[in-house]
Amino acid sequence: MNKHSFPRIIIIFLITFIFGCIFGQSGTLNAAPFALPDPAKLTYGPLNFDPPQPFRFTMPNGLTAYVIENHELPIVKITLIVKSGTMYDPHRKEGVSELTASVMRTGGTLKMTPQALDETLDYYAATIEPGTGLEQTQWSLFSLKKDFEKVLGIFSQILQEPLFDEGRLKLGKDLKSEEIRRLPDDPQNWAFKEFNRLLYQGNPRGRLPTLSTIKNIQKSDLVECHRRHYAPENMIMALSGDIRREEAEILIRKTFGNWNAKGQVVPVAAPFKSFSPGSYYLVKETPQTVIVTGQAAPKKGSDAYYAFDVIDFVLGSGGFRSLIFQEVRTNRGLAYSTGSFYRARRDYGVFGAYAMTKSASAPTALQVIRDIMGKVKQDGLTREEIDGAKKAILNSFIFQFDSPHQIVTQQALLAFDKLPNDFLQQYRQRIISLTPIEISKTAGNVLAPKDTITLILGSEAGYRQIKEIYPDLKRIMINYD
Amino acid sequence: MTITLKNRKDKIFLLSFLPLLLLLLIFFRIPSSFAQEGTDLDKRVRSFTMKNGIRVLILERHISPTVSFYIRVKAGAVDEIEGKTGLAHLLEHMMFKGTKTIGATIYRKERKYLSEIRKTGDRLDQERAKGDQADKDLIHKLKERLAALQKSHRLSYRSNEIDRIYNEHGAVRINASTGQDMITYHVSLPANKAELWARIESDRMSNPVFREFYQERDVVMEERRQRTDSDPDGQLYEKFAAAAFMVHPYRRPVIGWANDISFLSMTDMEQFFLWTHAPHNIVITVVGDVETAKIRRLIEIYFGRIPIRPSPARHETLEPPQTGEKRITVRFDASEQLAIGYHKPALPSPDDYRFDLIEAILSRGRTSRFYKILVETQGIAESVSAVNGLPGSRYPNLFAIFATVRNPHKVDKLSGTIDSMIDDLKKTPVTDWELRKVKNQLQADFINRQNSNEGLASILSYYETLMGDWRYIVNYEKNIEKITPEELREAANRYLSQDNRTIAIMKKD
Numbered sequence: 001m002n003k004h005s006f007p008r009i010i011i012i013f014l015i016t017f018i019f020g021c022i023f024g025q026s027g028t029l030n031a032a033p034f035a036l037p038d039p040a041k042l043t044y045g046p047l048n049f050d051p052p053q054p055f056r057f058t059m060p061n062g063l064t065a066y067v068i069e070n071h072e073l074p075i076v077k078i079t080l081i082v083k084s085g086t087m088y089d090p091h092r093k094e095g096v097s098e099l100t101a102s103v104m105r106t107g108g109t110l111k112m113t114p115q116a117l118d119e120t121l122d123y124y125a126a127t128i129e130p131g132t133g134l135e136q137t138q139w140s141l142f143s144l145k146k147d148f149e150k151v152l153g154i155f156s157q158i159l160q161e162p163l164f165d166e167g168r169l170k171l172g173k174d175l176k177s178e179e180i181r182r183l184p185d186d187p188q189n190w191a192f193k194e195f196n197r198l199l200y201q202g203n204p205r206g207r208l209p210t211l212s213t214i215k216n217i218q219k220s221d222l223v224e225c226h227r228r229h230y231a232p233e234n235m236i237m238a239l240s241g242d243i244r245r246e247e248a249e250i251l252i253r254k255t256f257g258n259w260n261a262k263g264q265v266v267p268v269a270a271p272f273k274s275f276s277p278g279s280y281y282l283v284k285e286t287p288q289t290v291i292v293t294g295q296a297a298p299k300k301g302s303d304a305y306y307a308f309d310v311i312d313f314v315l316g317s318g319g320f321r322s323l324i325f326q327e328v329r330t331n332r333g334l335a336y337s338t339g340s341f342y343r344a345r346r347d348y349g350v351f352g353a354y355a356m357t358k359s360a361s362a363p364t365a366l367q368v369i370r371d372i373m374g375k376v377k378q379d380g381l382t383r384e385e386i387d388g389a390k391k392a393i394l395n396s397f398i399f400q401f402d403s404p405h406q407i408v409t410q411q412a413l414l415a416f417d418k419l420p421n422d423f424l425q426q427y428r429q430r431i432i433s434l435t436p437i438e439i440s441k442t443a444g445n446v447l448a449p450k451d452t453i454t455l456i457l458g459s460e461a462g463y464r465q466i467k468e469i470y471p472d473l474k475r476i477m478i479n480y481d
Numbered sequence: 482m483t484i485t486l487k488n489r490k491d492k493i494f495l496l497s498f499l500p501l502l503l504l505l506l507i508f509f510r511i512p513s514s515f516a517q518e519g520t521d522l523d524k525r526v527r528s529f530t531m532k533n534g535i536r537v538l539i540l541e542r543h544i545s546p547t548v549s550f551y552i553r554v555k556a557g558a559v560d561e562i563e564g565k566t567g568l569a570h571l572l573e574h575m576m577f578k579g580t581k582t583i584g585a586t587i588y589r590k591e592r593k594y595l596s597e598i599r600k601t602g603d604r605l606d607q608e609r610a611k612g613d614q615a616d617k618d619l620i621h622k623l624k625e626r627l628a629a630l631q632k633s634h635r636l637s638y639r640s641n642e643i644d645r646i647y648n649e650h651g652a653v654r655i656n657a658s659t660g661q662d663m664i665t666y667h668v669s670l671p672a673n674k675a676e677l678w679a680r681i682e683s684d685r686m687s688n689p690v691f692r693e694f695y696q697e698r699d700v701v702m703e704e705r706r707q708r709t710d711s712d713p714d715g716q717l718y719e720k721f722a723a724a725a726f727m728v729h730p731y732r733r734p735v736i737g738w739a740n741d742i743s744f745l746s747m748t749d750m751e752q753f754f755l756w757t758h759a760p761h762n763i764v765i766t767v768v769g770d771v772e773t774a775k776i777r778r779l780i781e782i783y784f785g786r787i788p789i790r791p792s793p794a795r796h797e798t799l800e801p802p803q804t805g806e807k808r809i810t811v812r813f814d815a816s817e818q819l820a821i822g823y824h825k826p827a828l829p830s831p832d833d834y835r836f837d838l839i840e841a842i843l844s845r846g847r848t849s850r851f852y853k854i855l856v857e858t859q860g861i862a863e864s865v866s867a868v869n870g871l872p873g874s875r876y877p878n879l880f881a882i883f884a885t886v887r888n889p890h891k892v893d894k895l896s897g898t899i900d901s902m903i904d905d906l907k908k909t910p911v912t913d914w915e916l917r918k919v920k921n922q923l924q925a926d927f928i929n930r931q932n933s934n935e936g937l938a939s940i941l942s943y944y945e946t947l948m949g950d951w952r953y954i955v956n957y958e959k960n961i962e963k964i965t966p967e968e969l970r971e972a973a974n975r976y977l978s979q980d981n982r983t984i985a986i987m988k989k990d
Contacts, residue, residue, distance in 0.1 A: 036582055036684055038582075039681065042676055042677055046673065047671050047672065051545070072544065072931075072932075073928050073929075074928065075925075075928060075929060122918055126925075144925055144928070171856075171860070175863060177888075178887050179863070181888055185713050186713070188711075286711045287711060288703070288706040288707055319641075319644045319645070319648045320577065320645070321640075321641050321644060330641055330697075331635075331640070331693075331696065332696065333696035333697065335700070336707055337707060356706075358706060391650075391651075395649065395651025396652065397651070398546060398547060398651065399669070402933075403545065403933065404544070
């Protein structure tokens with residue numbers, strides 16, 4: 001048994017309380033008419049917090065669990081992170097990870113029929129649901145305290161001995177097929193899906209399910225996917241709720257201790273080993289054009305990661321003042337949704353920017369975004385921008401510890417990514433110590449206008465308009481058959 | 482800045498990398514809630530009314546040193562006048578543009594620009610309103626003048642200051658939403674920053690400055706293109722609500738009709754602000770790591786300054802009883818789907834509680850009737866959901882059903898099967914097992930919602946605003962618990978009739 005707790009995180013923010021008259025000297029305030037103070041001159045008391053620490057244990061079969069007690073409400077929650085995701089789908093079987101997870105849930109177990117399982121969970125008002133992502137599948141369990149032991153037992157059956165009922169498999173395939181058919185109905189969703197396909201070119205992450213890959217999936221594929229991925233060593237559990245730690249540990253050991261399956265996960269290479277940039281246009285007759293442009297970015301925890309997080313914040317993810325939002329939306333009124341995103345993973349990262357704008361202003365919006373990125377690449381960020389971003393990131397840090405379940409899930413996710421337990425503390429320190437030179441250097445190195453993928457979805461007329469400005473723009477046709 | 486559109490439950494789309502945008506915060510009427518043994522909500526909430534009429538709810542919750550603030554204003558799209566639709570929502574956007582002391586460098590000087598911008602914008606809109614008869618040269622000149630004024634004005638203020646100040650102090654979930662019934666402003670802060678919230682919000686509730694008005698009007702036009710004109714669900718819902726109500730303002734979209742939005746003026750906005758954001762319409766709710774006495778004093782000091790303002794006497798335009806089925810077709814480049822709505826009373830009618838249960842029996846979870854029959858057994862639907870209480874809850878509203886068809890089936894077959902299921906609800910009482918199951922689910926919802934500062938602040942402030950009493954949620958369990966299968970059958974018979982319904986069908990061709 002391996003027990004240790006993660007280092008205490010004690011967060012102390014600014015301490016001074018000069019302008020304390022609101023609480024301290026109210027008598028004088030009540031006497032005189034109250035004038036609004038300058039927000040910049042308000043001062044604040046210290047913010048002390050010693051977040052609850054997850055208790056961690058690893059069982060002989062490899063399953064690691066983090067537990068935090070929380071007796072506020074009579075409920076228990078579990079998040080289970082499993083090394084299974086769409087990037088592991090074999091070629092021509094795209095969709096199998098998602099179907100495996102969903103039919104594990106719906107297709108019954110050796111002890112329960114599909115219907116009995118659904119009815120039991122609904123009657124207890126409990127939920128057990130998977131969410132399949134690119135690189136991991138997260139299962140969420142919610143149960144009232146009084147039913148927890150029974151619900152955990154059902155979860156264990158779902159994970160260890162799913163039946164994959166053929167009827168429910170057919171239902172799952174039919175629903176997925178309908179979802180694929182409906183994808184082009186929703187311009188934003190469609191554009192982002194296709195952007196990802198282009199960005200992850202030549203990598204399994206860029207393959208999307210189609211009607212034929214779904215048709216191609218049989219029960220044996222689900223059994224195989226389950227065998228490879230659903231083994232204790234491939235999962236990390238986070239539990240919080242109205243249950244004593246010792247009791248939770250006993251229950252988890254009792255429920256999963258005899259599970260001795262061995263997985264066989266085939267590693268997937270990181271993307272961007274070879275990469276051809278380009279601009280693409282997808283035609284859909286819609287009054288608003290969707291623009292997404294993006295590129296490879298630093299991986300999580302790398303030296304450039306911290307500086308680039310600040311760069312992304314200032315460019316387009318840090319609220320109304322971020323450069324893209326301020327210019328495209330506030331100053332020019334060109335879009336409601338616009339900004340940037342940076343998703344850093346263990347072995348690579350992705351950065352991009354987006355805007356949704358009426359067809360006529362699409363060329364302008366794209367140009368404005370490119371100009372902003374070009375300027376930041378060349379000049380870095382101003383001291384004011386860096387200070388603002390640092391303050392925002394550091395002051396909102398406390399919200400990483402907003403609830404016990406968030407704390408316990410966060411530790412599980414760090415462990416899943418093989419990042420150190422004190423990664424968040426380190427992150428905070430690294431943000432504090434970033435210098436303008438480091439940020440300029442990172443902006444210059446990472447932002448690569450020539451190495452981007454741009455996907456534009458819009459009308460036929462819009463295509464002709466943009467094509468005139470960007471002759472290299474390639475029109476793509478998508479077929480989900 | 483989102484619109485509170487009551488829309489399909491299963492379509493809450495949340496593109497995680499578009500943080501500001503897309504929380505199309507569907508606020509299904511927060512149907513369920515209970516006083517659960519052990520949660521003690523009824524004993525822990527502190528409430529008081531200030532001299533100017535602002536109502537305040539405070540709930541201490543010491544899980545982490547954070548606090549959530551909700552300010553709700555009991556005025557929304559339903560309170561707009563004809564021709565000015567979208568005003569409430571545009572106002573909500575404009576409330577982020579700063580105040581006389583936030584964002585201003587020297588407000589006295591700035592006022593001259595604002596006044597010129599208003600005059601020029603009004604003249605431009607007057608000319609544009611002439612349509613084909615408009616003087617194109619004049620429009621061109623006025624546009625240039627407006628742009629020049631905006632450029633000069635830009636040098637005399639700091640843009641987006643409210644958001645910057647909040648962000649730099651560690652605020653998260655800085656947002657606002659507009660629905661038919663109310664406008665909501667919310668933010669979460671580290672617990673030691675409560676005064677910053679009081680400083681900013683009390684200021685913008687009394688001294689907002691409508692900078693960048695015309696740019697923001699364009700932003701809202703883009704929002705409309707995104708949510709309504711490009712989105713099949715948005716399209717269907719807008720046309721469905723417009724067909725279901727003949728005269729009541731619930732027939733109008735929250736975001737406004739495109740043509741109305743494009744003519745909204747700064748003067749309209751100021752007038753609407755003054756009466757809607759009067760203190761007696763405001764409910765403040767604070768949930769988190771605060772001390773009640775201290776936060777109360779803070780609120781009294783900052784918000785107590787806001788003067789009492791009158792609201793004009795309003796009367797409700799009553800929707801006459803529907804006397805026959807209405808059917809509309811919506812042509813759009815998307816797969817087939819349909820919406821069905823039945824008129825019904827709003828809270829505090831006991832029938833509203835009954836429809837909460839009917840909603841859950843029909844469409845909550847895999848064992849619900851709609852899912853079992855339409856999705857699982859017959860395979861004719863991709864998704865089906867029932868929603869009680871659209872488009873709002875202040876006035877009589879709709880019990881609605883939304884369904885997407887599964888290939889190769891046709892919408893008529895789906896609609897027919899739904900009909901027969903509604904008939905069954907009218908003929909046969911629901912089983913005790915079904916009823917117990919959905920009561921358990923609503924009870925668990927209520928407990929789970931208390932799991933966050935935001936969840937609690939949202940639900941408490943919602944009912945305080947809507948009903949004038951947050952205790953609605955505490956009494957909900959009793960009201961739900963006593964409902965019998967026979968009462969559900971009777972409610973179904975009272976309202977779920979063919980003559981009382983509207984059907985909207987989306988078709989490609």
